[in-house]
Amino acid sequence: MNTCPDCPDESCSTCRFWAEKVSWAEDGDTIPQYTDAAIIRANGQHFIAFPLDRHTPPQHLGFGGHLWMFQMLDGRQVVTNNVMHQGTIPAWFRDRLPDNAAIAPAPIPKTRVPFGANEGLS
Numbered sequence: 001m002n003t004c005p006d007c008p009d010e011s012c013s014t015c016r017f018w019a020e021k022v023s024w025a026e027d028g029d030t031i032p033q034y035t036d037a038a039i040i041r042a043n044g045q046h047f048i049a050f051p052l053d054r055h056t057p058p059q060h061l062g063f064g065g066h067l068w069m070f071q072m073l074d075g076r077q078v079v080t081n082n083v084m085h086q087g088t089i090p091a092w093f094r095d096r097l098p099d100n101a102a103i104a105p106a107p108i109p110k111t112r113v114p115f116g117a118n119e120g121l122s
């Protein structure tokens with residue numbers, strides 16, 4: 001489907017949501033309020049990758065602090081534990097929001113896994 005099923009002129013809330021993402025793409029994949037975030041479009045999904053965050057408890061990070069790596073089509077790699085998913089890009093927006101990355105396997109963490117709460121105390 002190449003047109004919105006809910007409105008004739010991209011005025012509905014779904015269209016307005018994705019029109020904002022088009023404006024980010026047209027601004028060189030930047031978000032006005034999050035200048036240090038990377039915009040990721042991979043497999044027709046839209047993500048915001050915030051910088052790696054070693055201080056915030058994982059439960060307060062996107063996807064519970066799961067580590068992601070994105071291989072950007074321009075050659076950069078984005079590795080972070082704080083990703084937000086905006087959803088599947090609707091078909092009628094895909095040509096304006098083409099993929100700019102692939103989801104790559106997350107790298108092996110270089111830091112040691114923390115000890116368990118009681119380990120080493122006996």
Ligand SMILES: [Zn+2]
Pocket residue numbers: 004005006007008009010011012013014015016
């Ligand atoms: Zn619409």
